Amino acid sequence: MQNTATPTHCPYCALQCGMNLTPTPDGTVEVSERADFPVNRGALCGKGRTAPAVLARNVRLTSPLVRDEGGALVPASWDEALDRIAGELRRTREAHGPDAVGVFGGGGLTNEKAYTLGKFARVVLGTSQIDYNGRFCMSSAAAAGIKAFGLDRGLPFPLEDIPKSGCVILVGSNLAETMPPSLRFFTELKENGGTLIVIDPRRTRTAEQADLHLAPRPGTDLALALGLLHLVIAEGRVDEEYVGERTSGWEDARAAAMAHWPEYVERITGVSVPELRETVRLFCEPESAMVLTARGPEQQSKGTDTVGAWINLCLATGRAGRPLSGYGCLTGQGNGQGGREHGQKADQLPGYRKLDDPAARAHVAEVWGVGPDSLPGPGRSAYELLDALGTDIRSLLLMASNPVVSAPRAAHIEERIRSLDFLAVCDVVLSETAALADVVLPVTQWAEETGTTTNLEGRVLLRRRAISPPDGVRSDLEVLHELAARLGVEKGFPTDPEEVFEELRRASAGGPADYSGITYRRLAEENGVFWPCPAVEEAVEQAVEEGEDALLDAPLPDDPARETPAARTPGAHPGTPRLFLDRFATPDGRARFVPVSHRAIAEEPDDEYPVLLTTGRVVAQYQSGAQTRRVAELNAAAPGPFVEIHPRLAARLGASEGDPVAVVSRRGRAVAPARITTAIRPDTVFMPFHWPGEGRANTLTNPALDPTSRMPEFKACAVRLETVGRERAG
Known part of the structure; x- marks a missing residue:
């Protein structure tokens, strides 16, 4: 057992804070500060500091469990458990077809595991029925970002840009509790003379730090954003030059916003007209400003339109694709970003390619060594998949998720899970969902395995193995390898995470989320690499096409918008810390306004439920x-x-x-x-x-x-x- 500290990253939220791990005599690890990582600079919240507690043998699973004839989960050998899973999945496919088998993943899986799970579902099982709990995280912001910018990445700039901006509007996020180490960036914003505006129906610990706190009625964020845009137009604060040069669709979006006059918005939201006017003033007067959204505006039945309205506000004021300005989404789960980029999501292939795009299918199928026509089409989204359990979907393989607690209408979803013919769960603990399974497999945790994650900035990171897992525990990659072999696919499912990542690089090459220029060696030397990062050959071709003479030249040190990581492999593409500075990822390079209008939430209060x-x-x-x-x-x-x-x-x-x-x-x-x-x-x-x-x-x-x-x-x-x-x- 090594006694030196291993630099790695926290297993929890999308900050992916840097930390050092040192093995202890009891077989776990001790966490210590890692000040060199720019996201947290050594700071850790209580969850990060205590993360090693879940590594203890008395807390976690260390043996496969199989449900016996009496209905109890009892210890079993790995061969018995894997044979049972493979046999049940095969029987379901033969009796009901491949789409009767579902796969449900998690935003905590590494890129390698998320990639392999998506490949396993489509190549081995042949099912379209795969999605993951990240659908519940930032899918609305992703959809809005793709509509407006042609690309979705949580933050299109590093967190370190936040303190240098003039104003930040934080919508529906309580960072002081959900991502405590990130609060320092907002504290520094204020110390630098910038303004923080927090929009939340509660006066949270984050709202208490704000210069201005707006407390709208839940579900009215869309009307609020439209009311602010109305005032921007009425007060002559539109950046007409920017709108004309870098956007399209303004007239329709303008007309939609003008229907949301301040007094009307005040009645809907409960936010007063003077507060609306003050927000516009604070946002528009500085040279730079940002809007950051989180689950508040996104977890709504109109979440895509709501985020779109905030993006429209940024575009109308020239606050996107410029230094120290922009729209960003604060991703929640540890690898919620990478988890959907590489194949867990029902409609996506690796590299953030669309599953219904013939060219995307052909590219990925070639990497996988299968025919494009063999790949199934898009499947159900997360809730729809869970709702179909026990009816259309008869068996489910679930990894790293606990929908019995986390899904909406959870009692109903619990009933659906109980109605399955067969449920297999891979997890580190016996969660409420795992307790309902027919087979439970104990898998390795963050400190016991190597793999990559992608944080909320789009920064690809290397989590390093610090200790060996207990006897009886295997990695998710080993599980998928063994199941694939039992189901007749002997090759294509390696257990070495670096070998998986090398294939992921090829599969993502040329896609929106291009990782082809990223290697484990590079990640070990640098504090992460921002995607897109094409391989040098592709980068040079792209530079020639775009007429750039010095793609790999170092940036001027006095230009923060062009700053690149301090250390990088010589001759490699530097990665892309800041998106959209020259053009947006749309066919014509322009951002697109999307006209939206306020509508009520799906279930308004009434006399019975007031x-x-x-x-x-x-x-x-x-x-x-x-x-x-x-x-x-x-x-x-x-x-x-x-x-x-x-x-x-x-x-x-x-x-x-x-x-x-x-x-x-x-x-x-x-x-x-x-x-x-x-x-x-x-x-x-x-x-x-x-x-x-x-x-x-x-x-x-x-x-x-x-x-x-x-x-x-x-x-x-x-x-x-x-x-x-x-x-x-x-």
Whole structure:
């Protein structure tokens, strides 16, 4: 066992904070500061500091489990477990066809595992039915970004640009709790004289740091953005030169915005006209400004249009494709970006290629050694796939996800999972979903394996193995290799992550998310490489086509927009830290305005369900809590669910601090202690979604889907409140 520190990255959120890991005598690792990584500069949140706790043998799975005739999950050998999975998947395909087998992945899988899972589904199983929980993360922002810019990358610039901007509007993000190390960039923004505007229906810890906090009614972010654009137009703040030179579609978007006058928007959102005017002033007066969105505006049945409206605001004011300005999305899951770029998403192939594009199919099929016609077409989105379990989809292979807790309308999804003919789960712990499986396979964790992830900036990173996994634990790549062999595909599924990455490079070459110029050696020498990063041959060809004389010349040091990583392989493409500075990724190089108009959420309050519910996260837990709920320090800080209620609403209900309160929607009932606070709007309640059982917030949430992104409406649904043990209350 090595005793030196291994530089690597945190297993949790999309910051992918740098850290050092040193093996300890108990077989786990000790976390220490890694100040050289620019995203966190050594800072770590509680989740990152305590991540090694889940490596302990008494916390995690160390043996395959197979359900016996009595219905219990019992230890089994790897051969028995793998044979059972392969046999059941084969039987389902033979009896019901390949699309009767589903595959569901996770945003925590490395690029190599996400790539291999997508290949396994399409080449070995021949199924179109694959998607992943990243659909619940930033799919609406991705769809809007592709419509407007021709390309989706969470942030089109590094986080280090934020403090240098003049103003940042942060929409629906509580970074102080979800990504604490990133808050320093916003603190530095203010120290540098910039302005922070936070838009959130709650006065969160992040909102408390803002120069201006707007608290709109949940589900009205679209109207708010349109109202701001209306004022930009009315006050003569449109950057007409930029709009004329770098965009298209302005007149239709302008007409749509003009229908949302300030007083109308005030009635919809609850944000006053003076606050709207002040927001426009603060955003437009500096030379540079940004809009950053997160799950608040995105997790809506109109999330794509909502993000599109914020992008329109950036375009009209010349705030995209310019230094220290732009629109960006704050990706949530650790590898939510890379997970969809390389094949887990129902409609995408590696390199962010579209599955229904004949040229994309031909390219990837050649890399995979199969015919293009053998690849299935696009399948169902995540919620639609889960909703089809037990009917059209009879067997499911699930990796690194816990939809029993994290999916909308979770009680219904739990029923669908229970109705499957067969469920196999690969995970590091016995999650609530794994506990329902017929076979559970224990797999390696972040510190026990090497692989790449792509953080919210589009920075591809190398996570390094620091320790060996316990006996009885295998990697997901080994699982897919063994299953492929049992299902008749002996080659094409290597277990070495670097070998997989080399194939991924070829598969992504020439695609929107081009990784072909990135190597493990390079990632080991640099603090990540930003995609797109074509191989040198392709980069030179592209430079010639675009008339660039010195593609690989070092940038001028006084030009932050042209800054590249400090260290890079000589002669290699430098990567692309900043997108769109010269042109957008559209056929004509222009950004596209998309006209949008306000519409209501799918389920407005009424007499029976008069209150709005919105959901979110707390600092000490992560996603479904499957891992963080096993860490004593984190549980001490956040032991269970709660319902955040304004004092006026609590008084009408007759509830006091800590009283059990039932929150009831058309989909079910959840019970949790009341937390009474003026930080929430009087017409709204908030619940975090990390817990199962009677406090499961996603029992209540609405699966109404955005028509473009297929994102469920997690952020707003109608509920009523009841004091437990009493009759229905208001």
